[in-house]
Amino acid sequence: MSDKLRFTLSPQFLFFYTIIVLLVPNVTLSITEGMPLAAAVANVLLPACLYTLLMSLSGKTGRxxxxxxxxVFFAAFQMVLIYLYGSGVIGVGMFLNLVTTNPDEALELLDNLVPALVIVFVLYLPLLFIAGMQWARHTRLEATRRRSWRRAALLGLAASAVYTAALYVAYPKGEEKKGRFEYRVEDDMYPFNVFYNLGLAVRESYNSAHYQERVAHFKFGAVATHPADSAEVYVLVVGETARSRNFQLYGYKRPTNPLLSREQGLIVYTGVRTQSNTTHRSVPMLLTAATADDHDRLYHEKGILAAFGEAGFHTAFFSNQLPNHSYIDFLGEEAHDVRFIKKGKSAKLFYDVELLPYVKSELARGYRKLFIVLHMYGSHFNYRDRYARSRALFLPDTPTEAEPANRPQLLNAYDNTIVETDYILARLIDMLRSEHCAAALLYTSDHGENIFDDKRKLFLHASPKPSEYDTDVPLLLWTSPAYDRQNPAIVGNLRRNRHKGVESNASVFPTMLSMAGIKTKARVDSLSLTNPAYRLGVRYYLNDHNHGVPLSAWGIK
Structure with missing residues (x-):
């Protein structure tokens, strides 16, 4: 055996190799998070001492x-996220995504993250391989070395703990409002912040799992004010990963809305922002009265489908996403008719056009009062798999790997998904128009998307730090001629409010109830787009710890 190989297989080498690769996220985050030098030193020094102590606890270094x-897993996960988003620690939302993302979607993403996976494999697979070999060979670290390194680690921990405590004085809580950095271990020191977020994710999962028990006896006390014999149909379409800047309706240079741009009764709302860049947070707020600054309502109240049901409407929920035992599922299951159209199927080709027959069938049943919620797969990555090959307008739309060099092709594929959404919404409007009754359709997206848009080279969404791209969403509203005739004041207000700016998650619930003439104490009329006195207040964002924070804290208007 060569001296070089003998050194590589030695327990001393593995000891320090482990500490170094575990510290890679600490060093990287100290740079990407823009923290002061004093905080960056703590972010590396204390974990280094901790890792040294942990490795010195056993002579069986490989084990x-x-x-x-x-x-090791968290370190690898963290480096993949930094590759994707450029910054940000593993957040609560990331842990929840692990248990709510379907396997096909996860594999689809990994297939297109080759550079990030190569980095992870180079850093961490050799570590595990060498550790496995040493464990199998019963290789041991000398007891005297371990004791020496353990003493050094304990002294270092004591000193770095005192140093870290001093940062709480140097950067106290509350100063962030004045533009200063505030230091907290649970926010700023890896991996402590990761484990803190993991605990919050477990608590959130528990709340979700027990949601139905808590709301079992909840009632909105919803009352319908429109004539009982009037025929009404309302459709709420929840899009996925669609950002308004790629809609022709919003001034985009490409013809991504060839059908909707000719629709006379369409109201296009400008300045719309979502209150979350994650599906599992945004969609429940769209479907309930909960908002970023009043989020706890989600845990104790039912959703919009239950409210319409109480008011005498037949309700339906059709989803093109797989069920994942989350709030979205539970809120959808409050409808009379529920279909997850991909349930039981293993496929990555999620075409939203497949939702249309379900709507057509529901309309054909002749319900006097009908409310339908559609949950699309929309523009979710991999964009190329969201539309049929024959319907691709912008080419080439490959390759699809998540690399800045592929942005032109990724953008082509993404724009094709917007064209597909345009087609589906136009078909839905045609269906509602043919009903010759008071009807309305509201479409918005859960969040937007980053597509390597600027020098930060951000991609996808769900980063703990939102951007102007993944919080940018469209909000479109169509009303039928019959609805316009019966509700001229409401339609007038809807049109007058179209350029005042909207927080979609706050306004969808009260707007839909108001349009349908449903009264309930849960309806906050100041947030409704039907309100003649509607004004956009402070824009809030639901941060990773489920606290409503002004969106301006991230420099987003």
Missing amino acids: QVWILFPL
Whole structure:
């Protein structure tokens, strides 16, 4: 055996190799998060001492590495996220995504993250391989070395703990409002912040799992004010990953809305922002009275489908996303008719056009009062798999790997998904128009998307730090001629409010109820787009710890 190989297989090498690769996220985050030098030193020094202490607890170094596998996994996960978003620690939302994302979607994403996976494999697979070999060979670290390194680690921990405590004085809580950095271990020191977020994710999962028990006896006390014999149909379409800047209706240079741009009764709302850049947070707010600054309502109240049902409407929920035992599922299941059209199918080709027959069938049943919610797959990555090959307008739309060099092709594919959405919405409007009754359709998206748009090279969405791209969403509203005749004041207000700016998650619930003439104490009329006195207030964003924070904190208007 060569001296070089003997050194590589030595427990001393593995000891320090482990500490170094575990510290890679600490060093990287100290740079990407823009923290002061004093905080960056703490972010590296204290974890380095901790990792040294943990590795010195056993002479069986190879086994110890595998015992610390959660730390290795989080380090690899963290580096993938930094590749995707450029910054941000593993957040609560990321952990929830792990348990709510369907396997096909996850594999689809991994297939297109080759550079990030190569980095992870180079850093962490050799570590686990060498550790496995040393474990199998029963290789041990000398006890005297371990004791020496353990003493050094304990002294370092004590000193760095005092140093870290001093940062709480130097950067106190509350100063962030004055534009200053505030220091908190649970926010700023990896991996402590990761484990803190994991705990919050477990608590959120528990709340979600017990949601139906908590709201079992909840009632909106909803009352219908429109004539009982009037025929009404309302459709709420929840899009996925669609940003308004790629809609022709919003001034985009490409013809991505060839059908809707000719629709006379369409109201296009400008200056619309979502209150979350994640599906599992945004959609529940769209379907309930909960908002970023009043989020706890989600845990104790039912959703918009239940409210319409109480008011005498037949309700339906049709989703092109797979069920994942989340709030979205539970809120959808409050409808009379529920279909997850991809349930039980293994496919990555989620075509939203497949929702149309379900709507047509529901309309054909002749309900006097009908409310339908559609949950689309929309423009979710991989964009290329959201529309049929024959319907691709912008080419080439490959390759699809998540690399800045592929932005032109990724943008072509993304724009094709917007064209597909345009077609589906136009078909829905045609269906409603043919009903010859008071009807309305409201469309918005859960969040937007980053597509390597600027020098930050951000991609996808769901980063703990929102951007102007992944919070940018459209909001479109169509009303039928019959609805216009019966509700001229409401339609007039809807049109007058179209350029005042909207927080979609706050306004959809009260707007839909108001349009349908449904009264309930849960309806906050100041947020409704039907209100003649409607004004956009402070824009809020639901941060990773479920706190409503002004969106301006991230420099977003």
